[in-house]
Amino acid sequence: MSREDTYWADDEPAQAPAQTPxxxxxxxxxxxxxxxxxxxxxxxxxxxxATFSADIILPDMLHGATLRCxxxxxxxxxxxxxxAGKMPGVHAIITDQSAGAQVPWxxxxxxxxxxxxxxxxxxxxxxxxxPYQAWDAVRAIKVEYEILPCVSSEEEASKPTAPVIAQGGNxxxxxxxxxxxxxxxxxxxxxxxERTYSTACEIHNPMESFGCVAKWDGSNYLTIWDGPQGVFxxxxxxxxxxxxxxxxxxxxxxxxxxxxxxxxGASKYHIITALLAKMTGRPVKLFITxxxxxxxxxxxxxxxxxxxAGVKKDGTLTAxxxxxxxxxxxxxxxxxxxxxxxVRDLYLCPNVRTEAADVYINAGPSRAFRAPxxxxxxxxxxxxxxxxxxxxxxxxxxxxxxxVPTVSQANNNxxxxxxxxxxxxxxxxxxxxxxxxxxxxxxTGPIRRGVGVAAGLWQGxxxxxxxxxxxxxxxxxxxxxxxGASDIGTGTKTVMAQVVAEELGVPLExxxxxxxDTGTTQYASASGGSKTxxxxxxxxxxxxLDVKRxxxxxxxxxxxxxxxxxxxxxxxxxxxxxxxxxxxAIGTLPxxxxxxxxxxxxxxxxxxxxxxxxxxxxxxxxVEVNTRTGEVxxxxxxxxxxxxxxxxxxxxxxxxxxxxxxxxxxxMTEARVLDRGQTGKMVNANLHDYKLPTALDIAPDPVCLPxxxxxxxxxxxxxxxxxxxxxxxxxxxxxxxxxxxxxxxxDSPMTPERLSPLLAKAAKRG
Amino acid sequence: MDEDRDDKDAPPSQGLSRRGFIATLGTGxxxxxxxxTAAGAAAGAEVLPxxxxxxxxxxxxxxxxxxxxxxPRWSLLFVxxxxxxxxxxxxxxxxxxxxxxTVLIDGKPRYACMTLALEAEGADITxxxxxxxxxxxxxxxQAFAEEDAFQCGYCTPGQIMAVEGLLRANPNPTLxxxxxxxxxxxxxxxxxxxxxxxxxxxxxLKKGRTT
Numbered sequence: 001m002s003r004e005d006t007y008w009a010d011d012e013p014a015q016a017p018a019q020t021p022x023x024x025x026x027x028x029x030x031x032x033x034x035x036x037x038x039x040x041x042x043x044x045x046x047x048x049x050a051t052f053s054a055d056i057i058l059p060d061m062l063h064g065a066t067l068r069c070x071x072x073x074x075x076x077x078x079x080x081x082x083x084a085g086k087m088p089g090v091h092a093i094i095t096d097q098s099a100g101a102q103v104p105w106x107x108x109x110x111x112x113x114x115x116x117x118x119x120x121x122x123x124x125x126x127x128x129x130x131p132y133q134a135w136d137a138v139r140a141i142k143v144e145y146e147i148l149p150c151v152s153s154e155e156e157a158s159k160p161t162a163p164v165i166a167q168g169g170n171x172x173x174x175x176x177x178x179x180x181x182x183x184x185x186x187x188x189x190x191x192x193x194e195r196t197y198s199t200a201c202e203i204h205n206p207m208e209s210f211g212c213v214a215k216w217d218g219s220n221y222l223t224i225w226d227g228p229q230g231v232f233x234x235x236x237x238x239x240x241x242x243x244x245x246x247x248x249x250x251x252x253x254x255x256x257x258x259x260x261x262x263x264x265g266a267s268k269y270h271i272i273t274a275l276l277a278k279m280t281g282r283p284v285k286l287f288i289t290x291x292x293x294x295x296x297x298x299x300x301x302x303x304x305x306x307x308x309a310g311v312k313k314d315g316t317l318t319a320x321x322x323x324x325x326x327x328x329x330x331x332x333x334x335x336x337x338x339x340x341x342x343v344r345d346l347y348l349c350p351n352v353r354t355e356a357a358d359v360y361i362n363a364g365p366s367r368a369f370r371a372p373x374x375x376x377x378x379x380x381x382x383x384x385x386x387x388x389x390x391x392x393x394x395x396x397x398x399x400x401x402x403x404v405p406t407v408s409q410a411n412n413n414x415x416x417x418x419x420x421x422x423x424x425x426x427x428x429x430x431x432x433x434x435x436x437x438x439x440x441x442x443x444t445g446p447i448r449r450g451v452g453v454a455a456g457l458w459q460g461x462x463x464x465x466x467x468x469x470x471x472x473x474x475x476x477x478x479x480x481x482x483x484g485a486s487d488i489g490t491g492t493k494t495v496m497a498q499v500v501a502e503e504l505g506v507p508l509e510x511x512x513x514x515x516x517d518t519g520t521t522q523y524a525s526a527s528g529g530s531k532t533x534x535x536x537x538x539x540x541x542x543x544x545l546d547v548k549r550x551x552x553x554x555x556x557x558x559x560x561x562x563x564x565x566x567x568x569x570x571x572x573x574x575x576x577x578x579x580x581x582x583x584x585a586i587g588t589l590p591x592x593x594x595x596x597x598x599x600x601x602x603x604x605x606x607x608x609x610x611x612x613x614x615x616x617x618x619x620x621x622x623v624e625v626n627t628r629t630g631e632v633x634x635x636x637x638x639x640x641x642x643x644x645x646x647x648x649x650x651x652x653x654x655x656x657x658x659x660x661x662x663x664x665x666x667x668m669t670e671a672r673v674l675d676r677g678q679t680g681k682m683v684n685a686n687l688h689d690y691k692l693p694t695a696l697d698i699a700p701d702p703v704c705l706p707x708x709x710x711x712x713x714x715x716x717x718x719x720x721x722x723x724x725x726x727x728x729x730x731x732x733x734x735x736x737x738x739x740x741x742x743x744x745x746x747d748s749p750m751t752p753e754r755l756s757p758l759l760a761k762a763a764k765r766g
Numbered sequence: 767m768d769e770d771r772d773d774k775d776a777p778p779s780q781g782l783s784r785r786g787f788i789a790t791l792g793t794g795x796x797x798x799x800x801x802x803t804a805a806g807a808a809a810g811a812e813v814l815p816x817x818x819x820x821x822x823x824x825x826x827x828x829x830x831x832x833x834x835x836x837x838p839r840w841s842l843l844f845v846x847x848x849x850x851x852x853x854x855x856x857x858x859x860x861x862x863x864x865x866x867x868t869v870l871i872d873g874k875p876r877y878a879c880m881t882l883a884l885e886a887e888g889a890d891i892t893x894x895x896x897x898x899x900x901x902x903x904x905x906x907x908q909a910f911a912e913e914d915a916f917q918c919g920y921c922t923p924g925q926i927m928a929v930e931g932l933l934r935a936n937p938n939p940t941l942x943x944x945x946x947x948x949x950x951x952x953x954x955x956x957x958x959x960x961x962x963x964x965x966x967x968x969x970x971l972k973k974g975r976t977t
Binding site for chain 2: 038039042043044045046047048050051052054055057130131132204205206207208209255256257258260287289290488489490491650651653654655657658659660661662686687688692693694695696698699700701702
C-alpha cells in the first residue's frame with residue numbers, strides 16, 4: 001500500500017449531506033469574529049497545564065527506542081538481539097522476524113524492510129523500563145548489513161549504472177501542463193530571459209518531536225495518545241494496518257507541538273509503538289530523537305527549476321516556461337509536486353508550459369511541508385519577475401500589478417471568489433514605503449542596503465466537505481463545541497469558539513471546546529493545506545444556527561412571539577421588533593432545564609462550483625548586506641495577506657510572522673547536507689548544524705497587513721493563511737539582496753559561504 | 767578561553783545564546799565527570815560508579831526538596847519529567863540545541879537536558895510550574911498569554927523561563943537584549959516578534975507587582 005499523505009485535492013470533493021440547509025451569506029457585522037481576542041486555551045499553554053502527547057505518563061508504562069539503518073543503502077542480512085534481550089529492564093524487541101511485524105509500508109516495502117533504502121530506515125525497536133535502558137538495548141542489537149551502492153543526488157540517480165531505488169526507475173516524470181502557444185509567446189516578446197534556480201532540502205523540525213503512547217485494553221481495543229495534525233487519518237491507517245475496526249482505535253491528540261505537514265497522518269512509529277505495547281501487554285511510549293526526525297519522517301524536497309520567460313516592453317507577459325526536477329527521497333510519501341502552480345496561475349500569461357519530474361535517491365522520503373512546492377516555485381518565478389522588471393526598466397511592484405489576473409487561468413479561466421493580489425501589492429507597497437526604499441539606493445560603503453518584493457498564492461486554502469460539528473447548549477447558557485479537528489497552534493479552537501459566540505451571544509468564557517479525539521468527537525480531516533478554518537468554521541456556524549433554531553422554538557412558545565422575531569443579546573433572548581418586550585435569559589428559559597441540552601449539528605457545504613478560491617500574498621523586505629562577509633540582516637519586513645475574512649486579528653498576525661520566519665529559514669539558513677558521492681549520509685542531522693531561524697535571524701519588528709476581503713464562498717468567508725504566508729518570503733529577501741548588491745543568488749539558502757564569493761566576483765567586475 | 771567576539775559584545779542577558787552555550791559545554795562535561803567521581807568517593811568506591819547503579823540525590827525544585835534515587839547518567843530533564851511528573855519543562859532535542867527544556871538554576875536559565883540530575887544537587891531549581899502562584903499565572907506567563915506569544919505552545923515553557931531569567935538579571939531589557947535573551951530558544955512556529963513584545967510587557971507587569 002502507498003503511504004502518501006493526502007494534503008489538498010485539485011478537485012475538491014463536493015459531497016455534503018442531503019439535509020444541509022441552504023448556505024447563509026457571511027456576516028455583514030460582527031461583535032466577536034475578527035476581533036483580537038486572547039486564545040481560549042492560552043492559560044493551558046503558558047501554565048504547563050496543557051498535556052502534549054510527549055507529556056503523557058501512564059501507570060506501568062514502558063519506553064520504546066528504534067534501531068535505524070546507519071547506511072544510505074544496505075541490506076539487513078542478520079539481526080541478533082539475543083544479548084540485548086537479556087539486558088536489565090528490557091521487555092520486548094521487535095524486528096522483521098517478529099510475529100505480526102510484517103506490516104506493509106510504502107509501495108511494496110514493509111515496517112522493518114530488509115532492504116534499507118535510506119539512512120534512518122527502521123530495523124528494530126525495543127521496549128524497556130526507561131528510555132536509557134531502551135537505548136542501551138538498541139545499541140546492543142547486532143546487525144549484519146550488506147552495504148549497497150547509494151545515490152544522493154539527481155546526477156548520481158540518473159547515471160545508467162545507478163542502483164535502482166524504485167520500480168519503474170529513479171526518475172518519475174509528471175504530466176506536463178500547457179496552455180496557449182509557447183513559441184508564439186516567445187516570438188511576441190521584446191525580452192526573453194532564462195535562468196536556473198534551486199532550493200535546498202528543508203526539514204520540518206516541529207519543536208515537539210514525533211511519537212505517541214499506545215495502550216491496549218484487551219487484544220481488540222487500542223488507544224493512542226498522539227499529537228498529529230489529524231487524529232482521524234492516524235486512526236484510519238492504524239486500523240487498516242493492524243486489521244482492527246475503526247471503532248476500536250481511539251486516537252487522542254488535544255495538544256500538539258507543531259507539525260507543518262509531517263504529522264498529517266500516521267508514521268511508522270505509530271505502528272511500532274502499538275506492536276510493542278501488544279507484545280508486552282503494557283502501555284508503551286515511543287518518541288523519536290531529533291536526529292531520527294531529521295532522517296526519517298519527512299522533508300521539503302529540494303528542487304532545481306529552470307524558467308524561461310518572455311515579456312513585452314510595456315510589461316505584458318507573453319510566455320512562461322518552467323522545467324523542474326524535485327528530489328523525492330527513497331519513497332513516494334507526499335510533498336512532491338506543487339512547484340509550478342505559481343507559474344501557472346499567479347500572473348496573467350496566455351502561453352505557459354510546465355514540466356516536472358521527481359527523482360528517487362537514497363535519502364529520507366519527502367512529505368508535505370507547508371505549501372508543498374509553492375515556496376520553491378516562488379523562489380524561481382519571483383526572482384525571474386524581478387529580473388524581467390529590470391530588463392524592461394519597470395518598477396517590480398508596477399510590473400506585477402500589470403499582470404494581476406481575476407480568473408484562475410489554470411482552471412479554465414474560472415473567476416476567483418475574491419482576489420486580493422492587487423491590494424496586497426499596492427497597499428503593501430504603500431505601507432512598507434516601497435518607493436522611498438527603492439529611491440534611497442544601496443549606499444557606497446561595505447554595508448549595502450536594499451528592498452525587495454515578491455508575491456504568491458496557495459493552491460489550497462478553500463477547504464470543503466466533509467466536516468461535521470456538534471454544538472451543545474446547556475440549560476445554564478454554557479456551550480460545548482465538539483469537533484474532530486486538531487488545533488496545530490493556529491488557534492483553531494479559539495476561532496471556532498468565536499463563531500459560536502457570534503451566533504449564540506454567549507461569552508467566550510462560557511464555551512468549552514472538545515476536539516481531536518476519534519472516540520468522542522466528530523469526523524474531521526487533517527489540519528493541513530491551510531484549510532482548517534475554511535473547512536470547519538462554516539460547519540461550526542451551521543451547528544450554532546441549528547442550536548439557535550431549536551432554542552427559538554422553545555422561546556417562541558414561552559414569549560408568544562414568532563421565532564423569526566427573536567435574537568440573542570448578551571445571553572438573553574429578545575424581540576427584534578419590540579424592544580419593550582421582556583427578554584428571557586437563556587439560563588432561566590422555562591422548558592429548557594427539563595430538556596437538559598440543545599444539540600445542534602452542522603455540516604460543511606460544498607464550495608460554489610463556478611468560482612475558484614485562493615489566498616494571495618505580497619511581501620516586502622529591507623535588508624542590509626555586508627559585502628565583505630556575505631552576512632545579511634533583515635531590517636524590515638512587511639507581509640500583506642489576503643486570506644479572506646480575518647477571523648482573529650491577533651492570531652492572524654502571529655501566524656503570518658511564523659510563516660515569514662519559516663520563509664527566512666528557506667532563504668537564509670536551512671539545508672540538509674548529504675555526504676554526496678561518498679557515504680550518502682546526512683552530515684548535519686542536529687539543530688546545531690541544521691540551522692532553524694532564531695530570534696536573532698528575523699526582522700525585529702515585522703508588520704502584518706491583512707487585506708480583509710469579505711469573500712462569500714462560504715458562510716464565514718475565511719480563506720486559509722498558514723501556507724500562502726510562507727510562499728513569497730524567500731524571494732522577497734533574495735530580490736532585496738539583489739537590489740542592495742547587484743548579486744542574484746539563485747540557490748537557497750543564501751548563507752555567507754554562498755554569498756561572499758558571488759559578492760567578491762561582483763566587486764571585481766564592478 | 768578565547769571568547770567569541772559576538773559573545774563578548776553581547777548584552778548581559780544571563781541567558782544562553784546558542785553560541786555561548788557551546789562554549790560552556792566543555793565545562794559541563796567536566797562537571798558531570800566530577801559529580802560522578804564525588805558521588806563514587808562518597809560511596810567509598812575507588813572507581814566511577816556503574817552507569818546503571820542508583821544513587822541518592824536531593825533536588826530543590828520550586829522551593830520543595832525531593833529525595834530520590836537516580837542513575838548517574840540521568841539528565842535533570844528526565845528526572846523532572848519522568849520521575850517527578852513536572853512535564854511543564856519540555857523535551858525538544860536532548861542535546862542543548864533548542865532550549866525547550868530551559869529551567870532556572872540558581873536564577874539563571876539553563877538547559878535541563880544538558881544538566882545531570884546529580885549536578886543539580888544543592889542548586890535552587892525553578893521550572894515553569896514554579897512561576898505559578900497556586901492557579902494564578904506569573905507575570906511572564908501572563909504577558910505571554912496577553913501578547914499571544916506562542917502558537918503550538920511547546921517551546922513556550924522554555925521561552926518563558928528564558929525571559930524570566932533575563933528579567934531577573936535585567937529588569938529593563940532593550941529589544942536587542944530581549945532577542946539575545948531568547949536567542950537560545952528555538953520557536954519553529956515563529957512567534958518570535960510576539961515573544962519580544964511579551965518580554966517587554968512582562969517587564970512592566972513585574973514592576974507593577976513590586977511597586
